[in-house]
Amino acid sequence: MYDYSTFPDNLVYFVDMKSFFASVSCILMGLDPLKVKLAVVGDTNRDGSVVLAATPEMKKLGIKTGNRLFEIPKQKDIHIVNPSMSLYVNISNKITELMLTKYVAPIDFMQYSIDEFAFSMKGYEKLHKLSPLDLALKIQQDIFDHFGISSSIGIGSNLLLAKICMDIESKKHPSGISQWTYVDVPTKMWNITPLSKFWGIAKKTEQKLNRLGITTIGELARYPKEVLIKQFGNVIGTELHLHSNGIDYSRIGEMKDYKPKDKSIGKSQVLLRDYHSHEIKTLILEQLEEVCFRLRSQNNQSRTIHFVIGYSSGIGGFSKSVTIEEPTNLTKDFYKVCLRILEENYNQEPVRTISIALKNFVQSDTEQISFFTNPIKKQKDQNLSAAMDSIRRKYGKNSLLRACSFTDFSTVRGNNKKIGGHYA
Numbered sequence: 458m459y460d461y462s463t464f465p466d467n468l469v470y471f472v473d474m475k476s477f478f479a480s481v482s483c484i485l486m487g488l489d490p491l492k493v494k495l496a497v498v499g500d501t502n503r504d505g506s507v508v509l510a511a512t513p514e515m516k517k518l519g520i521k522t523g524n525r526l527f528e529i530p531k532q533k534d535i536h537i538v539n540p541s542m543s544l545y546v547n548i549s550n551k552i553t554e555l556m557l558t559k560y561v562a563p564i565d566f567m568q569y570s571i572d573e574f575a576f577s578m579k580g581y582e583k584l585h586k587l588s589p590l591d592l593a594l595k596i597q598q599d600i601f602d603h604f605g606i607s608s609s610i611g612i613g614s615n616l617l618l619a620k621i622c623m624d625i626e627s628k629k630h631p632s633g634i635s636q637w638t639y640v641d642v643p644t645k646m647w648n649i650t651p652l653s654k655f656w657g658i659a660k661k662t663e664q665k666l667n668r669l670g671i672t673t674i675g676e677l678a679r680y681p682k683e684v685l686i687k688q689f690g691n692v693i694g695t696e697l698h699l700h701s702n703g704i705d706y707s708r709i710g711e712m713k714d715y716k717p718k719d720k721s722i723g724k725s726q727v728l729l730r731d732y733h734s735h736e737i738k739t740l741i742l743e744q745l746e747e748v749c750f751r752l753r754s755q756n757n758q759s760r761t762i763h764f765v766i767g768y769s770s771g772i773g774g775f776s777k778s779v780t781i782e783e784p785t786n787l788t789k790d791f792y793k794v795c796l797r798i799l800e801e802n803y804n805q806e807p808v809r810t811i812s813i814a815l816k817n818f819v820q821s822d823t824e825q826i827s828f829f830t831n832p833i834k835k836q837k838d839q840n841l842s843a844a845m846d847s848i849r850r851k852y853g854k855n856s857l858l859r860a861c862s863f864t865d866f867s868t869v870r871g872n873n874k875k876i877g878g879h880y881a
Contacts, residue, residue, distance in 0.1 A: 459702055461614075463640035467534045467708065468578045468612070470593060471482035471493045471619035473628070474552070474600075475607040477572035478510035481548050492605065494518065498526050505731065522700040523813050545571060548604060555603060560585070560596060567709045575616060576708050588775055617705035619645060620656045622841075625711040642703035647675030657700060662689075723763070723814030724753050731769045731807035739861045741795050742788070744813045746859070749788045752815055753846055758784035761817035762791050764798050767810035774810075775802040782817040787838055791815070 474480065480490040488495065492629045499506040504527040511520050519760070520529055529537060549571045556576065557563055565577045578585075578592065585592050593610040598839060601606050610633065611623025622637040626645070649655050650673045653665040669688065671677050678701040686694035699705070724744045732740065752759055760780050768776040777798045785791070824878045848857045861867065 458643075459704065461642075461703075464614070464639065464704060465706075466579075466614045466638075467616075468589060468614070469575060469615070469616050469619040469709070470578060470589075471569075471575045471601075471611045471616070471623045472573065472596070473494070473609045473623055474549075474572040475609060475628075475633070476510050476516075477549075477606065478540060478545055479512045479515070480606045481545055482510075482541065483536075485541065485544065486536070486538075489534070490605070493536060494532070494534055495538065496520055496529055497540050498536055499540065501526070501537055501539050505729075506699055522627060526788075548606075552596065552600060552604060552606075555599065556596075559599070567708055575619060575709060589636055590634060593636075594632070607633065609633040610635075614638050615694075615703075615705040616707055617640075617656065617700055617880065618646075618703055621649075621784065624656065625649060625654070639703055642678075643675070646703055647673065647678060647701075649674040652677065655700075657696070662697075665689075674701050719737040720818060721763075721814045721816035722748055722755075723747050723812065725765075726810065728809050728811070733807060734803070734805050737766075737808050737811065738796070739864060739867055740811055741799070741813070742792055742859065743862060743867065745791050745795065747789045747854075748813055748815055748840075749786055749791065750849070752786045752818075753842060755818075755823075756821045757818045758786045758821050759791075759815035759818055760784045761810075761815065762794055763814040763816070764795050765810070765812035766799075766803065766808055767812075769807040770810040773804075773806065774808075777802060780817060784817075786821065787835075787842060788836070790827060807811075812831070824877055 463713075465844060466524045476490065479495050482497055483490040484497055484586045484682070486495075490512050490545060492514065493512060495512045496508050497510040498508050502569075503826045504525070504528045508520060508522055508524040508526070508529070510522060511524075515535070516528060517523075526537070529535060549568075551726075553566070553574065555570060556574070557566060561578065563580065565579075565581075569575055578589070586670070587595065588614050593612060597608050597610055600606055603768055609623055609627040609630075610738050611621070611627045612635070613619030613622050614637070618637045618639075618641075622635050627633055646660040652658045652672070652674065653660050655674055658666075665688070666672075666677065669680070669684075671680055677697060682698040685697050688694065724747050726740065726744060727879075728740075760783075761778060763776070763778045764772070777834040779794050779798065781790070781794060791813075845857055
């Protein structure tokens, strides 16, 4: 058992907008999110479309995030709508603006997702002159008064405890607000099971921990740290040990300034049906077009491409990385590499996922031309790409497309109209 008096008490709040997509859609339609049955689905025209959000009354029918459209009962009092991503983003930004205007400075605020955010209130006590629970109640009411959206708020001695408190207790509490300190770790946190309910533990990690005989967070906290490090490596093993004991050294201000060392630009696509060999080359080209557009926008070139294909059976596929001799930001150069990988590894099975990432960057203005490269031809290709990029920025990405993107199996025209994978 740790002496928690030696650890920082940062008074962190973690806020979750209840059924955010569904609530905003209800308000847009003039409906009460707490009283109506409404589900937001990816595409109302596809029976297999996934439920993205559901109101509390909908959840009482057993319909929640992850269900499919065909699973929703055929009832007249049920509303089924498409997402309005641009509206969701706009409301999320306005909630953030409210928080930064009335409650906390940007350095102490962290946007975790479109419907979740966290902030540290350490040092703000004299400004707001309210207890942590009373301040949470005021923030909760303020969000509801301005936007009609209910929220759950977890308060903790650190970011981890605030998030776990919100997930485990606040969402079930009548007020939607709870507070955990280090004292609550053995009595409230250690009882959590299954392990995947705990922030940061994925299903695969849970399965591996289960094989070690660990089924609760308390058992994880008491498990020898040295064995966890041996099984998961120093970073993850140490994190599992500390987090299961309620210890988290991260600070919101420091996390905002963090820049990953291994930068990459990528795009992944989960396909809505099985795609076959004569179709996937078009999708690969379209994804590369998007990724290379972003690469050129950063004035970068890349030497390494990571290409992943997943089969619809859920078994197999391949994941390959290739580093080329000369950096480039041209779509056609990486397309040749992908075709070569495809030829060497693809076994003609139906495909459901495609992922492409570029890394190992070089600034475009520091490029060294190889002796074997035709500099005149390469400059013409770069000028053409720059002209195409300029047109797409001015008139939209669908203003200039390759001929193959007008085939029935192309996905780029629809994807270019989406925000976060869903229609705006």
